[in-house]
Amino acid sequence: MNTEIKTIAFDADDTLWDNEPYFREAEDRFCALLEDYLPHHSVSQELYKTELQNLSLYGYGIKGFMLSMIETICRVSAGTASLQGVQAAIQLGQDMLRQPVVLLDGVEQVLGTLKGKYRLVMATKGDLLDQERKLKQSGLQDYFHHIEIMSDKQVADYRKLLRHLDCNPGQFLMLGNSIKSDVLPVLELGGFAAHIPYHTTWVHEQYEHSLEHPHFLQLNTITDLLPYLSL
Structure with missing residues (x-):
């Protein structure tokens, strides 16, 4: 050297x-929220696509991840998902922000x-x-x-x-x-x-x-x- x-x-x-495990855990829980619309792996792919599209707007971090989850809910459900689903996504992000x-x-x-x-x-x-x-x-x-x-x-x-x-x-x-x-x-x-x-x-x-x-x-x-x- x-x-x-x-x-x-x-x-x-x-x-x-540690950081990434919290994102993976939240993503797994998020995919479960949308299991009535798409299989787990398809929700994960849709979320990743949304995150990439939003990087230039939100940058990196949990808040951008939260907004991308909400956008993905709207798109995957064609706007039919309940507000409870959106609230659940917000809660996932807030839980991440409270991790030790x-x-x-x-x-x-x-x-x-x-x-x-x-x-x-x-x-x-x-x-x-x-x-x-x-x-x-x-x-x-x-x-x-x-x-x-x-x-x-x-x-x-x-x-x-x-x-x-x-x-x-x-x-x-x-x-x-x-x-x-x-x-x-x-x-x-x-x-x-x-x-x-x-x-x-x-x-x-x-x-x-x-x-x-x-x-x-x-x-x-x-x-x-x-x-x-x-x-």
Whole structure:
């Protein structure tokens, strides 16, 4: 690993704490709401199609997911679904917003080891209020020099972050569970990136190709990062 790295950024959802399982559980319950109209897998496909269409309007996060559920109810039922169904979808989203924050194994150990030796950043995308809630409940705020809640994680978004941090890409390392969001854009900018897989990944974030790059590091767990750094 490059010994010139000075700033290490961490994705949050499914890198620092659990997130995706709550979406999958809510989706399963949502599909059950519409079982009188379509089979489970067909409802899931319709919801995913709606989410993709709405990303540019709502961005990522639970509130956009709630609105996409309501829109999917209207479309799948041809407007015949009851308001109770809509209320049930809203309740699913609100239940998600009340889920506890569960840290992943090794997170505090790694952050505690790196704090004071590197400039640590949290760089995540999603709904502002929800991500702020999760960060506060996680108790991890004091580890980070900077918190960046991004609307998306494209090359331009990372370029803006690096400019704000006054950080050269060659001194920047990003860690996360998504190759598409946490790795590829950073590599394109000339930075370093490490992938830490999570046991379930939203289909939109899945990356099915092999990746080889001199600035890329494949890890099994977050603690696997430590031997690669100059500590």
